[in-house]
Amino acid sequence: MSENNKFISWVKAHKTELIIAGVSATAIIGIILGLKNKDAIKELWDALENSLSKTPDKISEPVTIVQTAQPVLEEVTPVRLYTSPQGPFDVCQHIRNLSGGRHHSIEKAAEAAALGITLLPNQTLVDTYTKCAA
Structure with a gap:
């Protein structure tokens, strides 16, 4: 067996452990970055909450619907902007x-x-x- 095949066999045999190690490492790095930047994340979260709370849920003023007469449409024939030359x-x-x-x-x-x-x-x-x- 070549060295490449041995490595592939080892990876296939230990794929569950490798997946768990990869997810764990990503989670640990995420936690560390979250703790280091806790103040900035809290500030961003508060700003997001403030912007959402300022948005009104309902329109407080009554809406008046006014019906107007339908406009009369007239048929307009398009004007060609380009015509083929008639001569040489x-x-x-x-x-x-x-x-x-x-x-x-x-x-x-x-x-x-x-x-x-x-x-x-x-x-x-x-x-x-x-x-x-x-």
């Missing part, structure tokens, strides 16, 4: 992210460098073009 339009030169591990060409890298743009390996420079609306 120009798209300026821009950087595009490439998908699927694709890379830009050497020509595009040289063109971008001439413009002072540094392209990442998965980016390319798209030339200006005219787009027609569908």
